[in-house]
Amino acid sequence: MRIKLVITVFLVVWTILLVRIYQLTIKSNAYYETLATQNIIKKEWILPVRGEILDRSGKPLAINKIGFKILIDPHLSSKKRLPELEKALVHIQRDFPDVNTTKLLKRYKRLDSPYRHDPIVMVRFLPYEKVLPHFTELSRKPHIKIEPTTKRYYPYGSMTAHVIGYVGKANEKDMANDDVVKLTMIAGKSGLEKYYNRFLEGEPGYKHVKVSAFNKQIGVIETVPPKEDRDITLHLDMDLQAFISKMFDKGHKSGAVIVMRKDGAILSAGSYPAYDPNEFVSGISRAEWKRIIENLNHPFTNKLIHGLYPPGSVIKPGVALAFVDSKKVSPYTNFYCNGAIELGKHKFRCWKSEGHEKTDMIKAIRESCDVYFYKGSLLTGIDKIAQELRKMGLGQKTGIDLPNEFIGAVPDKPWKMNKYGQPWYQGETLNAAIGQGYMLVTPMQIARYTALLATGKLPRPSLAESLAGKKLEPVLEDVLSLREKRALPLVRRAMYEVCNHPKGTAYWAMRGTKVKVAGKTGTAQVIGIPQEEKKRMKEDELAYYHRSHAWLTTYAPYKNPQYIVTILVEHGGHGGSAAGPMVKEIYNWLVDHGYIR
Known part of the structure; x- marks a missing residue:
C-alpha cells in the first residue's frame, strides 16, 4: 500500500514538472522570444518638422x-x-x-x-x-x-x-x-x-535600433521617415496687413479690420491692439502676462471672432430686406420722421433730433433714419426680423478656419424666454431694429453679411488658400428669398448713396476714393441715453470708454463687387468719421496694387 502511495505521489510530481516544462519550452516560446526581442530591439521615434x-x-x-x-x-x-x-x-x-x-x-x-x-x-x-x-x-x-x-x-x-x-x-x-x-x-x-x-504637426516616423544590455546602439534594423x-x-497679403496695422497703430486705435474677397478669401484680418506671439512659445513671464491681461483694450482678445458688439445701423440694410420679405412694408413705403417715436411712456429718438421728414427705404439707409426702422419693425415683428437676420449669417458661426468662434445674439421672443425667462416687449423690437438692445455680432459676421448684400451669395470666410499645395474651394450659399433678391438692387443703391450722396452718412469721409464704394455706417451705443436728457452729448464730450463703437462696412466696386472692407473702431464715435478715412486708404491701396482695376 505504501509503495503504491509513493509511486502515485512520484507520478503526480513528475506530471506537474513535465506540464510546466512543456509550458516554458514549447507553449510560451513565442512569448519569451518576443520579450527577448524587445530587450535587444528599441523603437526610437523620429519627430516630424x-x-x-x-x-x-x-x-x-x-x-x-x-x-x-x-x-x-x-x-x-x-x-x-x-x-x-x-x-x-x-x-x-x-x-x-x-x-x-x-x-x-x-x-x-x-x-x-x-x-x-x-x-x-x-x-x-x-x-x-x-x-x-x-x-x-x-x-x-x-x-x-x-x-x-x-x-x-x-x-x-x-x-x-x-x-x-x-x-x-x-x-x-x-x-x-x-x-x-x-x-x-x-x-x-x-x-x-x-x-x-x-x-x-505631420506624422512621426521611427527606427528600430538594436541595443546592448547597457542600452548602447549596435545597429539600425529599420527606418520609416516621418510624414x-x-x-x-494663406490668402493673406502681408503688405496690406502691415499697411493696415500701421494705420491703427498711428492713431492708437482699438478694434478690428477685415478685407475680404467676395468669395470669402481673406486678404487681411487684424484685431487691435495685439500681442507678440513669440513671447508665448517658450513660456511668457508673469509680469508680461499681467501687462497684457490688465490692458483695458484687451490685446489678447481676438476681436475678429470673439469681440461681441452691438451692430448699430450697419444692420439696417438687412432689416430693410426683412421688412420687404414680410409683405408688411414695401421698398416704396414712406414713414414720416419727426425726430422720435413714443411707445407707452418711453420716447425712442432718431439720431437726428429735427427728424428726416418723409422717408422711404433708400433715404432711410442713406441717412440712417432710426424712426423709419422703428415704425417698420412694429409692423414686421421681431420674430420675422430675427429669422431673416439669422439667415443672413448673424447670430451664427461664419465657419471661418479659426477656433472657438463666438455666435453672438440675434434676439426674438423665444430667445429672451429661454435666456431670461421673461416676455418680449415692443420697445425691445425697436431697439433690435437699429442694432441695439440684446443684438450682438462679431466683425467677421458683419463682413460676411456685407458680402451677401453685395453679391446675393453668403460666403464662408477662409484664411487658408491651400494645404500642402492642395487648393481649397470657396463655399457660397444661396439664402435670400425671391422677394429679397428683387429688393436687393434698391438696398445696394441706398448703400452706394451712403458713400456718394451729399446727405450720405459716409460721404465726407469717403471723398477721394479711387473706386466707387457702397457701404453702411454704424454708431453702436455703449451706454444708454437717459430719457430726461433733451439733447444728446457729442461723442467727443463723453469719457473715452463711454463713447459709441464706430462701424463702417463696405464693398467695391459698386457695379461689380469684388472686395469687402469692414472696420470697427472701439469707442470711435461715428462710423463715417472714425472709420471712413481708413476705408478710403485701404481701397486706394487695393487700386494701386492691382487688386481692383
Missing part, C-alpha cells in the same frame, strides 16, 4: 528656427555620481552663462529614475549661431549630448498674432486625443496654429 505658414506670395508667417537642445545622460543623481552631473552642468554654464544651473539640477533630479534610459533634456532650445562655436568641444565632454531641434518663430510678431496664433507647451487636454502631441509636447494654442494643428512638408498658404 511642423509645417510652415506662408502668405499668398510666399512670405513666411510661422517658421521653424533651427537650433540645438542640450541633454545629459541619466542615472547621475545618486550621491556617488552627483559630482559627474555637477561637472557637466559647469561645462554647460561656462559656454552659456545665461543658463541657470540650479534650476537645471532640480529639473534633472525630478526627471531622473533607475528606469529611465534616455538622456534628459536640460536646455530645450539654443540658437544655431550661439551653439556652433562651442559644439565640437562641448559634445566631447562626458555625459553631454547636443541634438538638433527647432523652435516656432513668427517673423511678423503682433501683426499676425490673432490670425496665426501661437504654439506652446502641451497640457493634458492637448495630449488627450493626439498621439503626436504626446511625443512633441507642443500644440497649437490659438489661431490657425490651433485650428490646423493636426495637419501642421511632413505640411505647409499652409
Whole structure:
C-alpha cells in the first residue's frame, strides 16, 4: 500500500514538472522570444518638422528656427555620481552663462529614475549661431549630448498674432486625443496654429535600433521617415496687413479690420491692439502676462471672432430686406420722421433730433433714419426680423478656419424666454431694429453679411488658400428669398448713396476714393441715453470708454463687387468719421496694387 502511495505521489510530481516544462519550452516560446526581442530591439521615434505658414506670395508667417537642445545622460543623481552631473552642468554654464544651473539640477533630479534610459533634456532650445562655436568641444565632454531641434518663430510678431496664433507647451487636454502631441509636447494654442494643428504637426516616423544590455546602439534594423512638408498658404497679403496695422497703430486705435474677397478669401484680418506671439512659445513671464491681461483694450482678445458688439445701423440694410420679405412694408413705403417715436411712456429718438421728414427705404439707409426702422419693425415683428437676420449669417458661426468662434445674439421672443425667462416687449423690437438692445455680432459676421448684400451669395470666410499645395474651394450659399433678391438692387443703391450722396452718412469721409464704394455706417451705443436728457452729448464730450463703437462696412466696386472692407473702431464715435478715412486708404491701396482695376 505504501509503495503504491509513493509511486502515485512520484507520478503526480513528475506530471506537474513535465506540464510546466512543456509550458516554458514549447507553449510560451513565442512569448519569451518576443520579450527577448524587445530587450535587444528599441523603437526610437523620429519627430516630424511642423509645417510652415506662408502668405499668398510666399512670405513666411510661422517658421521653424533651427537650433540645438542640450541633454545629459541619466542615472547621475545618486550621491556617488552627483559630482559627474555637477561637472557637466559647469561645462554647460561656462559656454552659456545665461543658463541657470540650479534650476537645471532640480529639473534633472525630478526627471531622473533607475528606469529611465534616455538622456534628459536640460536646455530645450539654443540658437544655431550661439551653439556652433562651442559644439565640437562641448559634445566631447562626458555625459553631454547636443541634438538638433527647432523652435516656432513668427517673423511678423503682433501683426499676425490673432490670425496665426501661437504654439506652446502641451497640457493634458492637448495630449488627450493626439498621439503626436504626446511625443512633441507642443500644440497649437490659438489661431490657425490651433485650428490646423493636426495637419501642421505631420506624422512621426521611427527606427528600430538594436541595443546592448547597457542600452548602447549596435545597429539600425529599420527606418520609416516621418510624414511632413505640411505647409499652409494663406490668402493673406502681408503688405496690406502691415499697411493696415500701421494705420491703427498711428492713431492708437482699438478694434478690428477685415478685407475680404467676395468669395470669402481673406486678404487681411487684424484685431487691435495685439500681442507678440513669440513671447508665448517658450513660456511668457508673469509680469508680461499681467501687462497684457490688465490692458483695458484687451490685446489678447481676438476681436475678429470673439469681440461681441452691438451692430448699430450697419444692420439696417438687412432689416430693410426683412421688412420687404414680410409683405408688411414695401421698398416704396414712406414713414414720416419727426425726430422720435413714443411707445407707452418711453420716447425712442432718431439720431437726428429735427427728424428726416418723409422717408422711404433708400433715404432711410442713406441717412440712417432710426424712426423709419422703428415704425417698420412694429409692423414686421421681431420674430420675422430675427429669422431673416439669422439667415443672413448673424447670430451664427461664419465657419471661418479659426477656433472657438463666438455666435453672438440675434434676439426674438423665444430667445429672451429661454435666456431670461421673461416676455418680449415692443420697445425691445425697436431697439433690435437699429442694432441695439440684446443684438450682438462679431466683425467677421458683419463682413460676411456685407458680402451677401453685395453679391446675393453668403460666403464662408477662409484664411487658408491651400494645404500642402492642395487648393481649397470657396463655399457660397444661396439664402435670400425671391422677394429679397428683387429688393436687393434698391438696398445696394441706398448703400452706394451712403458713400456718394451729399446727405450720405459716409460721404465726407469717403471723398477721394479711387473706386466707387457702397457701404453702411454704424454708431453702436455703449451706454444708454437717459430719457430726461433733451439733447444728446457729442461723442467727443463723453469719457473715452463711454463713447459709441464706430462701424463702417463696405464693398467695391459698386457695379461689380469684388472686395469687402469692414472696420470697427472701439469707442470711435461715428462710423463715417472714425472709420471712413481708413476705408478710403485701404481701397486706394487695393487700386494701386492691382487688386481692383
